Amino acid sequence: xxxxxxxxxxxxxxxxxxxxxxxxxxxxxxxxxxxxxxxxxxxxxxxxxxxxxxxxxxxxxxxxxxxxxxxxxxxxxxxxxxxxxxxxxxxxxxxxxxxxxxxxxxxxxxxxxxxxxxxxxxxxxxxxxxxxxxxxxxxxxxxxxxxxxxxxxxxxxxxxxxxxxxxxxxxxxxxxxxxxxxxxxxxxxxxxxxxxxxxxxxxxxxxxxxxxxxxxxxxxxxxxxxxxxxxxxxxxxxxxxxxxxxxxxxxxxxxxxxxxxxxxxxxxxxxxxxxxxxxxxxxxxxxxxxxxxxxxxxxxxxxxxxxxxxxxxxxxxxxxxxxxxxxxxxxxxxxxxxxxxxxxxxxxxxxxxxxxxxxxxxxxxxxxxxxxxxxxxxxxxxxxxxxxxxxxxxxxxxxxxxxxxxxxxxxxxxxxxxxxxxxxxxxxxxxxxxxxxxxxxxxxxxxxxxxxxxxxxxxxxxxxxxxxxxxxxxxxxxxxxxxxxxxxxxxxxxxxxxxxxxxxxxxxxx
Numbered sequence: 247x248x249x250x251x252x253x254x255x256x257x258x259x260x261x262x263x264x265x266x267x268x269x270x271x272x273x274x275x276x277x278x279x280x281x282x283x284x285x286x287x288x289x290x291x292x293x294x295x296x297x298x299x300x301x302x303x304x305x306x307x308x309x310x311x312x313x314x315x316x317x318x319x320x321x322x323x324x325x326x327x328x329x330x331x332x333x334x335x336x337x338x339x340x341x342x343x344x345x346x347x348x349x350x351x352x353x354x355x356x357x358x359x360x361x362x363x364x365x366x367x368x369x370x371x372x373x374x375x376x377x378x379x380x381x382x383x384x385x386x387x388x389x390x391x392x393x394x395x396x397x398x399x400x401x402x403x404x405x406x407x408x409x410x411x412x413x414x415x416x417x418x419x420x421x422x423x424x425x426x427x428x429x430x431x432x433x434x435x436x437x438x439x440x441x442x443x444x445x446x447x448x449x450x451x452x453x454x455x456x457x458x459x460x461x462x463x464x465x466x467x468x469x470x471x472x473x474x475x476x477x478x479x480x481x482x483x484x485x486x487x488x489x490x491x492x493x494x495x496x497x498x499x500x501x502x503x504x505x506x507x508x509x510x511x512x513x514x515x516x517x518x519x520x521x522x523x524x525x526x527x528x529x530x531x532x533x534x535x536x537x538x539x540x541x542x543x544x545x546x547x548x549x550x551x552x553x554x555x556x557x558x559x560x561x562x563x564x565x566x567x568x569x570x571x572x573x574x575x576x577x578x579x580x581x582x583x584x585x586x587x588x589x590x591x592x593x594x595x596x597x598x599x600x601x602x603x604x605x606x607x608x609x610x611x612x613x614x615x616x617x618x619x620x621x622x623x624x625x626x627x628x629x630x631x632x633x634x635x636x637x638x639x640x641x642x643x644x645x646x647x648x649x650x651x652x653x654x655x656x657x658x659x660x661x662x663x664x665x666x667x668x669x670x671x672x673x674x675x676x677x678x679x680x681x682x683x684x685x686x687x688x689x690x691x692x693x694x695x696x697x698x699x700x701x702x703x704x705x706x707x708x709x710x711x712x713x714x715x716x717x718x719x720x721x722x723x724x725x726x727x728x729x730x731x732x733x734x735x736x737x738x739x740x741x742x743x744x745x746x747x748x749x750x751x752x753x754x755x756x
Contacts (some may be wrong), residue, residue, distance in 0.1 A: 257728040260717040264620045267712045271627050271667070275349050281639060283681070284340035286317060286618060287333070288326035295326075299332065300342040319680055320482030330479050333676045338684055344632060346742040361626040366619030367625070371575040373615040376432060377608040378579050382550070382586045383436045384607020386557055389593040391550035405673075407515065411508055414438065415459040420499045422463020425569045426472040426671070428715060430578065431460050433561065433682040437720040439533050440534045449530050449723040450522050450733055454507040457719045462503045464671070465705020466496035470733035473671040477700055480676050480695045481683035488694035491755055495748050499741065522733045523725055527692065530724070541548035549594035556592070560585035567570055614721045625715045627740060628667055634677065638666065642681045650691045654699050654749045661703025669714045671704060692756035695749065702745045
């Protein structure tokens, strides 16, 4: 058999990667004992605290500082009343193993399939956003606005390609560190892929610019309310005290990320064979550039200009709403649906063409939508098996009594592991901070270092965790996970070392 006749090995698809992770988590439910921490939550209707014990029993307590002090929760009571802390907070030293029917193979199989359906159902708001977004993009493509826009853009960005990476990555990273811009970046891929290809880059450059931008931004969070702020409030410390180190770290990591992407992108621009995804280089250009002749003069009709303007305004409204109004996926889906109606009216397309374009565009992103639902299934199995708190309790016991530097470094590793299973930044904060933050007092260090270990550990693992945003991003650009890892592993090493240095620095400056 000749080399050409050998079957080429292919890395599993995003679906298979998630299913493998789900099977591993399912296996852990046979090994890890079930257990819970008692939790305390504020009931805004009755204006009192509800304590839920590990066995599921509940008890009401007055919503006072005295109740919090009694339960060793170092949070100001007004943080619950004003909605800053909106999730149940774990009560320190309250972990108990709970009785659970020993899982059998039949139950595990049923849970394996059920969790996937539940994951899709529970992710319906994000899925709706992705499908509506796909529909809007379909209309923009069909009326020719993308092709005309690319022809006009091709001449403007000559000699300025690097600036494209710097601006896009810088703005996305800024959004990540300030208000947690993450899943919303899914909307940027279909528009930016053709732009980057015109510049002579490849789809890996697009992925690096957008995904690394949001990952570095959210990892080195400065004033992100969904991670740093809620973690600081839950730990009972003022986040502003640690802001100078975190802001410096954000600048350093963002610049290093930009240089990493630019170094690769320029190699590809000068020699496409250097591309990690060179095997799909031509097919990507054919797919995303639609055989557009970039040398032809642009012929922008007013309908095409108005269609692109409506789409751009939808982006601006989305970012404003997320940052200023606290919108989530239901609200931003409404924005893009309204934009879709406006584009249908002003696109110059017939009713049949608009509907077909919208449906076809949604179909293109159906795979991404399903990936989102499947990833949610992992969290469902963890929650239903009550293993998250057991893992947390185990690690909290391991880190106590260590020297300060070893403590923060080990805690960083702990949060990498926890972040693999719990990708929700706010969920991990309210679960872990009441347990981990007091350990800082035992060790004799500032609690801000614990928050850094949490932020940077969760952010670091998000670069490769199949339970996070990476698989959805990979599907948007049609790249396999192994190619992504091959491309980014050196940056992972650099970021890892930088974080260890910054954690050590935090012990000196806090």
